[in-house]
Amino acid sequence: MTTTINATGTPTRQTQQRERPSRGKKLLKMNWIGGSLGWIWLVIVIVPLYWIVITSFKTQANYFLTNSFEPPSHPTLDNYQTVLDNDIIRYFLNSVVVTLGATVPAVVISFMAAFAIVRGVGNRWLRWINNMFLTGLAIPLQAVIIPIYLIIIRLKLYDSLLAIILPSIAFAIPLSVLVLRNFIRDVPRELFESMHMDGATEWGILWRLAFPLTRPALVTVTIYNGLAIWNGFLLPLVLTQSPEQRTIPLALVNLTGQFGVNFPAIAASVTLTTLPIVVLYALGRRQLLSGLTAGFGK
């Protein structure tokens, strides 16, 4: 899921694309297998999504009578009402609290750490910290979930949103530091130095120089972490118990269990809980692009 980071495309890659306009045709000619696969796969990606959306607008009676892929003749919003009646707003707010509460601090402290690692190059401690974060990339969350559970119990945080937030922050740090560090490293050293000459503190340089210059990377890292935390399942599953503390993915599983064979209601709950991410992604993409130009147009 490092996708967002790659797919946003670094500025270097974009210029490279522009330099070679001619290759496209050549590759396209030879690659009819890939071409047809590309379209077939697109259909495979779209079909389940299409199905879940149209099903969410069918009545339960209608669902069993009509062709699965036929859109409903009389779309209904009843299923969405059913989902809303089942406390989905609360789960939604829980997810918002957890996602914001974990993503924002994680990105801010990762950014500070990345800045320190770049600015303090040669410092023994910072090198050690950097290596530790790199090692951290290899630790799967599943493998350490038992001690995390123990720590959360001992901190008396079990069954609270904070219990999900704290480990989420920790596990967002390694990759965020790696990406931000690589980005800050590309900022010309002279800019830092001249600001330093002008009497700015490192803290000031961090926020007034490094922050605006690394905005595209910050947006990318924020989106990536936000997504991972929003969709997180294991931490809420293990660290919470009561229905009031559920986040969306966990609530979704419980809700669908409750709905049984009311497939339109299941479809509505999946659609409703997914919609905000798709909308945010659509908005984030645009901001991502403007971030790119803002950061490098100077």
Next chain:
Amino acid sequence: MTALAPPAATGGRIHPRGGRSGVTWMALPALLMFLAFGLVPLVGVLLLSFTTWDGIGQIHPSGLTSWRNALADPELPHSLFVTFEIMIISWLVQTPISILIGVFLAAFKRYRGFLAVLYFIPLLLSSAAISLTFKALIDPNFGIGEGLGISWLKQNWLGQPRLAMGVLIFIVSWQYIPFHALIYQGAVRQIPTQLYEASKIDGATGLRQFFSITLPQIKYTIITSSTLMVVGSLTFFDLIYVLTNGGPGDATRALALEMYKKGFMANLMGPASAIAIILVLVGLLLAQVLRRLGGRGDESQLEGM
């Protein structure tokens, strides 16, 4: 996420002048958070594997009891087998398709942005939502098989071991092929055009170009993508938990799920910690093997991305 190979710690370029020293404290918040909820738990899981704990009461040190318990359980080799089964089959399915689609996307000009946006959608959804969608979609009584009146779709997909494994692999591919295709797309765009032009003058066909230029040129990307696939497959949890919960029987009970069941269902935290250690070791081992295969042991695996 956790699916990354540990890149070699080559550190940064070494600057002739040392860096500023007044910045070290800025790394402290991240360091403390990561120590508390990342590194301490890693040490903790090792320590817990030498104890007996039911998840609620007191923790008793018990030497090798938990390890003996974990290793004697026939579910452990079985779940290892299932894990490798998922890993190998999903790699075999995903890699060729991802490469072909990636090459296609790299060359394709019109609608490419539009296509990339659609390819992205599966990556936005939670594994829980994806599992629930497919579970409903292939339901033998109320799914599309019934709705379309196609009898071969009406099978009990999640009730038979072979079929359940097939469905799992399919969903994994559905979720991740677009991602890997986009990695390959980026890699193919980096190949110098001159290589294709030169080979064309020499009379190479498209197929020949694909095998003699494209594939060798994206070798490191294949290693990177494979590392992400292989190491990532070790941590499939949400998907299996929601889709089959390891069933039917124990046909899809992979290592991470086995650990969860042992620890949080059977309340055997000691043996579950031992399984967690095995999970970490298998992951590190695989990452190392793939890195050696790449023949660039000293450089970052992330480079190909």
